[in-house]
Structures are given as structure tokens and as C-alpha cells.
Amino acid sequence: MISAKQHISVLVRNDPGVLQRVSGLFSRRSYNIDSITVGVSEKENLSRMTVVANGDDDQIRQLCNQLRKLIDVIHVEHLSNRPAVARELLLVKLISDPATKAEMNSIVQTFRCSIIDVGMHSIIVQVIGDREKNDAFLQLIRPYGILEITRTGETAMARG
Amino acid sequence: MITELPISGSEILLRMLLLEGVECVFGYPGGSVLYIYDAMHGNPDFRHILTRHEQGAIHAADGYARSTGKVGVCLATSGPGATNLVTGIATAHMDSVPLVVITGNVPTDLIGTDSFQEADIVGITQPITKHNFFVRNVEDLARTIREAFYIAQSGRKGPVLVDIPKDVSAAVTKFSYPEQLLVRDLTPREQVDTPTQIESLLAALRASEKPLILAGGGIVYSGASDALIEFVKRTEIPIVTSLLGLGGYPSEGPLWLGMPGMHGTYAANQALIQCDLLLSIGARFDDRVTMKLDQFAPHARIAHIDIDAAEIGKLVPTSIAICGDAKDILLRMNRFLTDPLQVKRSWVDHVMAMKREFPLSYEDSEEVLKPQYVIEMISRTTNGEAIITTDVGQHQMWTAQYYRFKHPRSLITSGGLGTMGFGFPSAIGAQIGNPGKIIVSINGDGGMQMCAQELAICAIDRIPVKIVILNNETLGMIKQWQELIYDKRYSHIDLSGSPDFVKLANAYGVPAGRATTKEEAEKLWQEALSSPGPFLIDFVIAKDELVYPMVPQGAGLQEMIVGGKPR
Numbered sequence: 001m002i003s004a005k006q007h008i009s010v011l012v013r014n015d016p017g018v019l020q021r022v023s024g025l026f027s028r029r030s031y032n033i034d035s036i037t038v039g040v041s042e043k044e045n046l047s048r049m050t051v052v053a054n055g056d057d058d059q060i061r062q063l064c065n066q067l068r069k070l071i072d073v074i075h076v077e078h079l080s081n082r083p084a085v086a087r088e089l090l091l092v093k094l095i096s097d098p099a100t101k102a103e104m105n106s107i108v109q110t111f112r113c114s115i116i117d118v119g120m121h122s123i124i125v126q127v128i129g130d131r132e133k134n135d136a137f138l139q140l141i142r143p144y145g146i147l148e149i150t151r152t153g154e155t156a157m158a159r160g
Numbered sequence: 161m162i163t164e165l166p167i168s169g170s171e172i173l174l175r176m177l178l179l180e181g182v183e184c185v186f187g188y189p190g191g192s193v194l195y196i197y198d199a200m201h202g203n204p205d206f207r208h209i210l211t212r213h214e215q216g217a218i219h220a221a222d223g224y225a226r227s228t229g230k231v232g233v234c235l236a237t238s239g240p241g242a243t244n245l246v247t248g249i250a251t252a253h254m255d256s257v258p259l260v261v262i263t264g265n266v267p268t269d270l271i272g273t274d275s276f277q278e279a280d281i282v283g284i285t286q287p288i289t290k291h292n293f294f295v296r297n298v299e300d301l302a303r304t305i306r307e308a309f310y311i312a313q314s315g316r317k318g319p320v321l322v323d324i325p326k327d328v329s330a331a332v333t334k335f336s337y338p339e340q341l342l343v344r345d346l347t348p349r350e351q352v353d354t355p356t357q358i359e360s361l362l363a364a365l366r367a368s369e370k371p372l373i374l375a376g377g378g379i380v381y382s383g384a385s386d387a388l389i390e391f392v393k394r395t396e397i398p399i400v401t402s403l404l405g406l407g408g409y410p411s412e413g414p415l416w417l418g419m420p421g422m423h424g425t426y427a428a429n430q431a432l433i434q435c436d437l438l439l440s441i442g443a444r445f446d447d448r449v450t451m452k453l454d455q456f457a458p459h460a461r462i463a464h465i466d467i468d469a470a471e472i473g474k475l476v477p478t479s480i481a482i483c484g485d486a487k488d489i490l491l492r493m494n495r496f497l498t499d500p501l502q503v504k505r506s507w508v509d510h511v512m513a514m515k516r517e518f519p520l521s522y523e524d525s526e527e528v529l530k531p532q533y534v535i536e537m538i539s540r541t542t543n544g545e546a547i548i549t550t551d552v553g554q555h556q557m558w559t560a561q562y563y564r565f566k567h568p569r570s571l572i573t574s575g576g577l578g579t580m581g582f583g584f585p586s587a588i589g590a591q592i593g594n595p596g597k598i599i600v601s602i603n604g605d606g607g608m609q610m611c612a613q614e615l616a617i618c619a620i621d622r623i624p625v626k627i628v629i630l631n632n633e634t635l636g637m638i639k640q641w642q643e644l645i646y647d648k649r650y651s652h653i654d655l656s657g658s659p660d661f662v663k664l665a666n667a668y669g670v671p672a673g674r675a676t677t678k679e680e681a682e683k684l685w686q687e688a689l690s691s692p693g694p695f696l697i698d699f700v701i702a703k704d705e706l707v708y709p710m711v712p713q714g715a716g717l718q719e720m721i722v723g724g725k726p727r
Binding site for chain 1: 282283286287290291294311316342343344346468469470472473474477
């Protein structure tokens, strides 16, 4: 079984400490986690987390079963088993240089991202896409001078 | 039920504990639980045992829970009181023991300010509890207590901690019984594939030439012993029981091969190596059972019945998985077994021959007292009817090997965490839960010194535990490893100079005696059994005795050191 990036959607009670319970579970069982995102859900008092983990099917099944044991976890869904979309928000602060401005703008346009802050010496670009798209953007933009990167990690949802 | 007058959080707590049927709370007071202890004052319905250390309190609650199947309850103050419970909580968590652990904390306005005796016990115990709660409002207290009991007992059992700040235990409110819980339904849900999996299991058992059952603590916890005995009777499948499974199937049972694993019997380990179908029921393939995992049951398909889905396939690839309560599944399988499942006679004869030809054995002596002899004596004289608690180490393995357990819940031992200091206080809890029974606490001279202070409550509360010390003046199991694996480089295992245990017991007001020969042992033991109160016996045993057989860590089950004289 090949190890691959997998998305797990976890519906939790938004009690204090629930994120710690989930992340603590991963660290003490040595699960390989790329990212966790969390925010309110459509249901009152419930939050939804998206966990991006690396592992083969057996490892992910084990991870889901361990998650289901947490009292605050209401529902666990392995999204990589079915069609799903995943998006990450990436903010990147770039050196603003008049000499390369046009080139940078063309990359920004190609990736359909937007400049959300313009300063004297820097700009902030907002990129929304799956992890691979955002990685590709960073790779292309890197030569122009990156000052700072912040990424949310992917959040995901089943299609249909 | 709504009271006329508002009552304090502390009174709500006591009322909820009584409503949950709690007979006894093991605890230790302190600043943050003063309101709770004040509410206890003059409350004749509320039984509290004042241990001499919080660790003693939680192990006693654990022994109570394991021996009765009911929830054990303990109470401690904030900070050091709470952190002293940590080892006991982890012990219960590893062995799926239902506990409700109540801790006080500093008042909510001091939380997070590094105030006196403040510790984040909810954070500390998150990985070692089934769940834990911090109660912010007195209005939530009654519901939280009910939820804690519900969680502790539902599905795979475990410890739940409830942390109550001092102002919450002081605050007053009108009490109403919490009808509605906010916790989701935790009763194990029937899996869609369970009926088909049961069918495939029965088909696999019929097709198997060499089937074997591995029964674990889940048999004991789900009350599945009778169903298991019936299943084995009808199928004639040979059976091995893990340490926590001992008593779940009687040692006298005709198809029982003993305990497998590191110090397991030859027949049990060989049966695991040779079987072609292994049915694990409520056992979690602990490394002390499987030893080297990739050499474990190499010819067997694995079938696994467990209440915890996360245990199935965790360590061993499993072809037939049934998630559910062991008793429920076994009863259903028994109903399906209309025509007897005839296991090949040759396989049964083969494993029974191994059991006969390679029994557990030791070289007895008339000069020195052998620990195995002492255990056999206790087994013989109590006729397997006592509840035995052990500490951890050589004496624990000798007890597992040589005591003939007949009933579930008759062995109380820290299997998963291997907690020294557990053996003696857990016996106190077991005795309180089983007032009419003989409780024997078997300890080494090391572990006995980790919670010896509880001798006080044996004397004061007249708790008639029979305390056995197998005294070899060493940390015997560590010595055994240093002897066999570290070329006899004995490092810090010498316990000579320990207190005179007879005098120590007497100092606490517990009668005691010392035995160095078989004759003294038998005589003193009879005196202990006929004495109405607690009694301690210091059995001075052979210093160099090792636990055999032994499979060294890192080896496969086939690499057994049989030890002693070759058989």
C-alpha cells in the first residue's frame, strides 16, 4: 500500500481543549500530520476540522478509529475515499521591486490570485488553491524575493 | 427532583455520587476540596476512606472497580494532590478500568495565574483518561458527574477525571437531576457487517485444522466468562488466556493451555506458533503476549472480536473483524452453533500432550522457601476462591503461573502499565467491594515499599487484607534481566537494608509474621487466614530464583528459555 496524502473531515463539539485532544492524539500515536484546520460548522456548537495526513489505507483507518474514540468527536469522514475538493489559503509577502513588477503581476494573474496589500517596499499576495497549486506558485515567485509566508493548511469538503 | 433550597456544588457532588450508587470514595483532603470535605462532615450516608497518599486512593479505587465491575471513585485536591493521581489514572487507562476521578482546583479567577497548588490536571491527564472535564459553572456540575459515570462505563471502559474549581464547589444553586446528557451515545453500535462476519468466523472455524482462542481482559470486563465456557465446550477449541484474561476461563477447564507470552507456558506459546486460525476475544495483542510481532502466529489467519474498533488491525493484520461486546457476540455465536463444530482430534490431542509433557515446573527445596511453593500453597488453601491482587515483577508472574484462577475478577493486576505500588492499595479497594471474600495481596519487597503507608488504613478501618511479601531482598525481575541479558552486571537492584516488614506492620497495628521454611509458611498462612483482621507475612524466599519460561524481549515466541534443569 502506497503512502499518500489523505483528507479527513472531523466534526467535533467546540468545547475548550478539543483541538488539543485531537492534536495530542496525533502526536502521542506518532501519526504523520501535514495540517489541521478548524472552524465553526453549519451546526450550532459543532466545529469541523480538516486533517491532512500521510499514510496508507490501514494507517488512515486506524487514525480514523482512534479519532472516533474521542468523546468530543461526533463524526469522522475519510474524504480521500470519495470525490472531494480541498483548498488552502496562502499569504505571501514579496519584495516590491519596480524592475520585476510586471513579471510578478503576470504570475499573480496566471494563478488567479490577488494582491491584498501594497506597501512601500513590499506587497502581500493572497493565493487560494489546493496544496500543489500553492506550492507551484511559491516555486515560481521565490526568485523575486519572499519576505514571509503564512498558510492555513487545506480545508476540504466532499463533492455533491 | 428539584430541591426547595439552593445547595452548594459540594452537596450536589455528594448527592450525585450517591445517586450513581457509589458505596465508597477513596480520598485525601486539601485546600481546594475543603468545601467538598465540609459537605461530607456529618453526612452518614457517605463513606470515605482516608488513605495516606493520593496514589493509595486511586489504586484502591481501581481495585474496587476491577473486583466488582462497578465504577471506582477517588477524590484529591488541586496541584500535588491531583498530580499524585497520575500514575493510577494511567494504570486504569491502560487496563480499561472504569473510574471517576474528582479533583479540586484553585478558584476560577486564579486559574492560569500559577497560583498556590495550581496544576493543569485536565491538560496533564488528557492522554491518560478516556475523557476529562473542567467544570466552569455550578449549573453544569450535576450533569457533568452523570456524564463522567456514563463515559467511564460505556463501550470500552476507562477513567474519567472531573476537575472542580473551589468556587464552583462553594457556589450554590437549585439542584435538579440532570435528565439530559450532552454526550453522544457511546453504546457500541452494531456494525452492518457483524452478522456476515460472525458467519465467516464460524465457517473459518469449521474449515480450520488448528484453531486457537486467545481470551483477554475483555472477557472479564464484559461478563462473558459463562458464554466463553459454553463456546469452548461446544467447539472444543483449545484456549489460552492473557494476564488480564486469567480467571475469564477457569484454569481447571479441560482445554486451557495457560498464559502465553514472555513468561507463558510452553503449550500456550507453541499453540500460538502452530495454530492456523487465531480467534482473539477481548485481547489487544500486547507486546508481552506477541513478543516479536513479525514472528507471531506465523501460520494463522487472525479473527478478532473487540469492543474497540481501533484495536482491530492495530498491530496484526486481521482477516475477520467483529467489533462488539464479547459477551453479546459469544452468545450469538453459541446460538448459531446448532451442530457441534468438531475440531480435529489430532490438534487437540497434540496441544494437550504439550501441556502434559511441558508443565510449568520449578526445583523445590527443603532448605529455602521457593516463591512458587508459596503461591501454590495460597492457591491450594484458598481453593482458587480468593481475590488476588499483585504488584509488578517476578511475584506477579509466579502468581499468574501458579495460582489456579477459577473465576473472573479474581486477579487484580496492573497488566498494561506495569505499575509498582499497585498491589497493596488495590487489595484494600477489592476488600471494600467484596467484604465477605478473602483478599490476598501478593507483593515483592520492592513494590511493597511504594505504598506501604496504607497499612494504616488496614488497621484503622479493619480491612482484613492478607498481605503477602515474597521477599528476596532484590528487585527480582530487574535482576533477572541483568543476569540473563546484561551478563550479570547487577546495577542498583539490591534492596537489603529494607525495613523489617514484620515490625513495620506492627508499627501500624497490623499483626505480622515471618516465614523462612515451608513449615513456618504453612503455619503462619493458616494463622493469617483464620485471623479476622489484616495480617502481613514476610516470606523470605530463595534469592536467586528466576521466572521461567522466558522469551527475551526482541525474540519471537519460539525462542523460549526454559530455565532450570532441562526438561
